[in-house]
Amino acid sequence: WRWQSCGGVVISGRCYQFFRGPKKAADSEFFCQDNFPNGHLASVTSRFIHQQMMNLMAQNGGYTHTWIGGFNYLKTGRFLWLDGSHWGYADWLHGEPNNTAGVEDCVEILSNGKFNDMPCWDLRAFICSY
């Protein structure tokens, strides 16, 4: 264990940090795991965390598309968080998740703050939590 400052915002003892990438969703998750203990793409499980994530995006140049840790579990249409957090809160854009072409298994935050499902191979900024 060692001191490690949070280059983002601390919420309930977890650091949420923005990275420009751009990376595919899986490569973003691997980056979080490889660089931080208990690191994952961020779970956005409350309105408060969601607002903080939008602040992070604004503070980092107003990024318009940013991966978070939601994913379409086994393509069932049910979404889960990569770190095992309970899926309950989800602020989808109206009409989302729409699973365009049946290949949208990952979740981004749009510039207006809403969630959208997207193909996991698209290159995006991302937010790790650890």
Ligand code: GN1
């Ligand atoms: C985009 O291909 P298109 O424009 O229908 C987006 C979807 C959104 C949709 C919203 C690859 O799909 O995730 O749901 O816009 N997919 C891509 O209209 O950009």
Ligand code: CA
């Ligand atoms: Ca979509």
